[in-house]
Amino acid sequence: MTTVRHVVFDLGGVLLHWDPEVPYRRLIPDEAERTRFLTEVCSRAWNAEQDRGRTWEEAEDTLIAEHPDHEDLIRAYRANWLEMVPHHLDDSVAALELLLDADIDVTALTNFAADTFEVAREEYPFLKRFRGVTVSGRIGLVKPDEAIYRHHHENYGLDPARTLFFDDVEKNVEGARAAGWQAERFESPEKLRADLIRYGVLAA
Incomplete structure (x- = not known):
């Protein structure tokens, strides 16, 4: 595995619980x-x-x-x-905050309507801690279109090969890999933390 320099999170299903x-x-x-x-x-x-x-x-x-x-x-x-969006996923957010507190470069890439993202951002202050967030509704591109991954890594100056992405939807994980990123499907906070350790981002 190429050394990871950048971690990118999806939001819904990874850090936020969403249930219409x-x-x-x-x-x-x-x-x-x-x-x-x-x-x-x-x-x-x-x-x-x-x-x-x-x-x-x-x-x-x-x-x-x-x-x-x-x-x-x-x-x-x-x-x-x-x-x-009744709550966030505590253990996932705890892992995110470990990365942020360790000065790991962390951004987010989400399929989200532009205005409701702002609502969520005010409700959940941890969403303001990312270096940057690509919101699909702002740019008219959605995952798993390869163009949205390219937009994200170009906009935030990420090295695709050194980028690790987490998403709960397999086709979005595959889209990231097609764009040259490393990527893992989010299944649980425990697996998230284990993946971060396996990639050398967090210490065991």
Whole structure:
């Protein structure tokens, strides 16, 4: 393994817990109906377009035109977004802070809508400690498009071969490797720490 000089974190699923069901358990108590709504109406594919840079206004208007009977529930997605990020992953954040306190170069690369990232950043102050964060919604590129990894390492002056990336989605890990980075899938905070030790970033 090439010596790691830069560590890059994904956010959702690695450092932040994200679950769109949280507010909708209150708004749609019936489990089957809630699952149908989050699968067929406010779906992950619909939300992903906000990660790509679409505004919430356009997203809501488009979906309400298709599902006018669900207008209030559609608008509730953005209105109650912060409830979808109810906590951070303590042990993952502890590993992040070890790196930061040891003056390791740490940045973040995330598929995130531009405005909701700012909401999360105010709620979770550790998000302000990165040297820099590439937010997909700001630049109109999303993982696993190789261009977003290239944008990140060029923008922050990273050596791709000396960069170690953590993401909980395998296709995003593969995208990083295709861009010349070293990368590991995040499965647990324990594996994260073990990987950091194995790559020589943290001491055993």
